[in-house]
Amino acid sequence: MTGDLSAHPTVVVDTLRATTTIVAILANGGEGVLPVAEMEQALAMRARFPEALVGGERNNRKPKGFDAGNSPREFPPERVRGRRVILTTTNGTQAIARCQSAPWLAAGALVNATAVGLALWEQGGDALVVCAGGRGYPALEDVLAAGAVVELWPRAAWGDGARIAAAVWHQARDRLLDTVREAVHARELETMHLVEDVIWAAQKDYCPVVPIRRRDGWFQLG
DSSP: OOSOTTTSOEEEEOTTTHHHHHHHHHHTTOSEEEEOSOHHHHHHHHHHOTTSEEEEOBTTBOOTTOSBOSOGGGOOHHHHTTOEEEEEOSSHHHHHHHTTTOSSEEEEOGGGHHHHHHHHHHTOSOOEEEEOOBTTBOOHHHHHHHHHHHTTSOGGGOOHHHHHHHHHHHHHGGGHHHHHHHSHHHHHHHHTTOHHHHHHHTOTTSSOOOEEEOTTSOEEEO
16 A cells, blocks of 8 residues: 555545445446546536436536536435446545556445455555545545455555555454444535435445456446
């Protein structure tokens, strides 16, 4: 979990909720997800891909003109099967944008932790798990998911960041939902009546798929 982003395979984690939503879309039959940093960029891409849904949030709310927000529950199979989704969020898609130079880039969360951890390990050599966090600070739910990812690796491969994440994971793994609900962002979502999103995102290995960025920027199943 150390090194230059341009040199190492990378997984970006935004448990609440961007990468969880990306996993859900693809697990439910979506053709691809294009994470973009800015709302204007997302709406502009609709002109290029008029059949695509545009989803995302700012301050946890669906922006005007968007087809959906950033909830994994808004992208059931009957809505996304065979379709593309353009997604922009406050934190998660920003983190993905900052990792564009990575040679191999995947989206990870608690819901696909084992699958994405194994896929990352198979890349060989040093690797990175990037936690999106929020408002410039670490997020408990992201560190927790990162720990679930790196626990699959030999301890000799851990950097200090991996050791911290693994320690958080081992302390919380037996009370996973309760721990996620203690996170600042989870509490914010619950005040907005989005507790079901928090519950959805706290299910370890619920969707054992690996969204991987292709050369054109779209994430598809690996």
